[in-house]
Amino acid sequence: MRKKIGLFFGTFNPVHIGHLILANHLWQYSDLDEVWLVVTPHNPLKKKSSLLNDHHRFEMVWRLCEDYPGLKPSDIEFNLPQPNYTVSTLAHLEEKYPDYEFSLIMGEDNLKSFPKWKNYEVILERYSLVVYPRYSEGFVEEVFKDHPKITRIDAPRIEISSTFIRQAIKEGKDVRPLLPQVVWQYIDEMNFYR
Known part of the structure; x- marks a missing residue:
C-alpha cells in the first residue's frame, strides 16, 4: 500500500502553534501517514520583503x-x-517519490x-x-461541494497569523504562548522580527 503524504504548504514566517495544532490534527485524524510542512521560498501572491531567509524558516519548521x-x-x-x-512541486515530488500518494492540505479560504x-x-x-x-x-464554488477528490476535515479553527506574531514581536509583546518553545528560542536567539 502506498504511503499517504499530506502536503501543508506555507511560508511559515514564523511557524506557530496554529500550524502545529492543525498539522498534528491532520496526522492524527485523517488517513494521512505523514504531514509534510513544505516551506515555500516565495509565494507569487505575497511580497517577499517581509520574509525571513529560507533556511531560517526551514530551521524553525x-x-x-x-x-x-x-x-x-x-x-x-x-x-x-x-x-x-504547486502543480510543478507536485510533479517533482511524484517523480522523486513514486511510491507515495500525495494530497494537498488547504484551508477553505484557499x-x-x-x-x-x-x-x-x-x-x-x-x-x-x-x-x-x-x-x-x-461560499466555496458549488463545483467543489461534493467533489470526490475533496475531503473536508473538521479540524480545530485556530486563528493565529504569522503577520500578527511578527508585528507583536516588533512591538515588544510577549508572544511565547503563540509559538512552540523551540521556535520561540530560535527567534529570540537570532533576534528576528524586532
Whole structure:
C-alpha cells in the first residue's frame, strides 16, 4: 500500500502553534501517514520583503517537527525554479517519490481561490485535497461541494497569523504562548522580527 503524504504548504514566517495544532490534527485524524510542512521560498501572491531567509524558516519548521514523528519538514521547493507553482512541486515530488500518494492540505479560504491557481484542473484530476475549516467570508464554488477528490476535515479553527506574531514581536509583546518553545528560542536567539 502506498504511503499517504499530506502536503501543508506555507511560508511559515514564523511557524506557530496554529500550524502545529492543525498539522498534528491532520496526522492524527485523517488517513494521512505523514504531514509534510513544505516551506515555500516565495509565494507569487505575497511580497517577499517581509520574509525571513529560507533556511531560517526551514530551521524553525525542522525544530518544530523534531518531537512529532508524523510531521516532516520539507525544503523541496528551495531548488525549484522561481516563481514556482504547486502543480510543478507536485510533479517533482511524484517523480522523486513514486511510491507515495500525495494530497494537498488547504484551508477553505484557499479552496475559494483554487480556480485561480495555475493548472488547478490538473491538480484536482491527479491529487486529493484535504480541506480544513477557516473563518472566512463567502461560499466555496458549488463545483467543489461534493467533489470526490475533496475531503473536508473538521479540524480545530485556530486563528493565529504569522503577520500578527511578527508585528507583536516588533512591538515588544510577549508572544511565547503563540509559538512552540523551540521556535520561540530560535527567534529570540537570532533576534528576528524586532
